[in-house]
Amino acid sequence: MLRALLLSMSRNASVRRLVERAPVSRDVVRRYVAGTTVDDAVRVTADLAAEGLTVSLDHLGEDTTEFGHAEATTKAYATLLARLGERDLATRAEVSVKLSAIGQALDESMALDNARAICDAAAAVGTTVTLDMEDHTTTDSTLGVLRELRADFPWVGAVLQAYLHRTEADCRDLAHAGSRVRLCKGAYKEPESVAYQRRLDVDRSYVRCLRVLLEGDGYPMIATHDPRLVRIAAALIERTDRSQGSYEFQMLYGIRPAEQLRLAASGETVRVYAPYGDEWYGYLMRRLAERPANIQFFLRSLVSTS
Numbered sequence: 134m135l136r137a138l139l140l141s142m143s144r145n146a147s148v149r150r151l152v153e154r155a156p157v158s159r160d161v162v163r164r165y166v167a168g169t170t171v172d173d174a175v176r177v178t179a180d181l182a183a184e185g186l187t188v189s190l191d192h193l194g195e196d197t198t199e200f201g202h203a204e205a206t207t208k209a210y211a212t213l214l215a216r217l218g219e220r221d222l223a224t225r226a227e228v229s230v231k232l233s234a235i236g237q238a239l240d241e242s243m244a245l246d247n248a249r250a251i252c253d254a255a256a257a258v259g260t261t262v263t264l265d266m267e268d269h270t271t272t273d274s275t276l277g278v279l280r281e282l283r284a285d286f287p288w289v290g291a292v293l294q295a296y297l298h299r300t301e302a303d304c305r306d307l308a309h310a311g312s313r314v315r316l317c318k319g320a321y322k323e324p325e326s327v328a329y330q331r332r333l334d335v336d337r338s339y340v341r342c343l344r345v346l347l348e349g350d351g352y353p354m355i356a357t358h359d360p361r362l363v364r365i366a367a368a369l370i371e372r373t374d375r376s377q378g379s380y381e382f383q384m385l386y387g388i389r390p391a392e393q394l395r396l397a398a399s400g401e402t403v404r405v406y407a408p409y410g411d412e413w414y415g416y417l418m419r420r421l422a423e424r425p426a427n428i429q430f431f432l433r434s435l436v437s438t439s
């Protein structure tokens with residue numbers, strides 16, 4: 134119930150204004166967001182790299198409805214990538230991009246052009262790009278853009294969400310050599326017609342999808358903080374004879390940092406997804422929806438400060 138409420142609030146403009154102005158938001162934001170500026174993003178990347186971790190940076194923003202905004206986001210990625218190159222961090226960090234932030238809802242071909250510009254900037258410094266996956270109404274469009282991009286940039290990564298009924302089949306399509314696929318549970322509010330609703334069903338789907346990816350020839354990116362799924366992944370990795378470096382674990386900035394370091398210390402490649410920028414609202418709401426323990430505290434504080 135609370136999860137569904139928070140996820141619908143994540144797209145409500147009035148609630149957005151209320152939450153953005155509430156002082157308590159700042160503390161919660163700091164936990165999940167690596168800062169607001171490109172300098173913050175580069176500094177956090179250097180810190181994480183020094184701890185033996187790799188990074189995927191997300192310039193926050195989504196559901197863009199203005200052409201100028203989509204262009205500004207594209208430029209922000211190009212600036213970030215150039216800075217990573219200058220600081221010799223491009224071997225440790227890539228970028229994650231939401232197509233909705235670079236114009237997908239306005240004009241798909243413009244989003245494709247913007248994504249190409251970001252891929253050019255990544256190629257120039259020798260790193261990669263992963264396309265985040267958003268709600269199910271965008272899945273076909275995002276996979277279509279991915280196909281187009283891969284013709285020129287075969288290293289572009291995809292994200293598949295285990296909660297969607299379609300995902301096991303998508304995993305089969307994408308489990309080929311050279312294909313980088315991040316598997317996550319899925320963070321949006323989706324109807325029963327397209328997505329599993331019970332946690333157990335989502336987890337079972339995650340395991341089926343992970344098996345397809347690990348048995349395939351691609352590069353699976355195992356994105357979860359769920360201790361049980363991490364254990365199952367380790368067992369499947371052993372069973373499929375995968376060597377370290379032929380897959381990676383991924384977790385979000387600020388979530389289970391000790392586990393990130395433990396996995397890295399055991400020789401695993403661990404990538405931390407680190408968002409930065411001013412437009413943290415939608416991202417924060419999805420993180421709160423995942424963690425019931427944080428929600429009550431946050432809502433109580435909101436009511437008492439507004």
Ligand SMILES: Cc1cc2nc3c(=O)[nH]c(=O)nc-3n(C[C@H](O)[C@H](O)[C@H](O)COP(=O)(O)OP(=O)(O)OC[C@H]3O[C@@H](n4cnc5c(N)ncnc54)[C@H](O)[C@@H]3O)c2cc1C
Nearest residue numbers: 265266317318319320356357358359383384406420423424
């Ligand atoms: C690298 C990465 C990239 C992602 N990209 C996408 C994407 O493109 N599209 C998409 O839809 N989703 C994306 N997600 C989010 C994902 O779909 C899940 O919503 C999120 O990872 C929570 O699921 P979980 O697998 O960690 O399992 P859960 O069962 O939600 O969590 C397992 C445990 O992890 C800890 N935990 C989880 N979330 C939190 C939190 N917010 N705060 C504190 N502790 C927490 C808790 O200990 C919890 O018990 C991404 C996740 C990661 C790690």
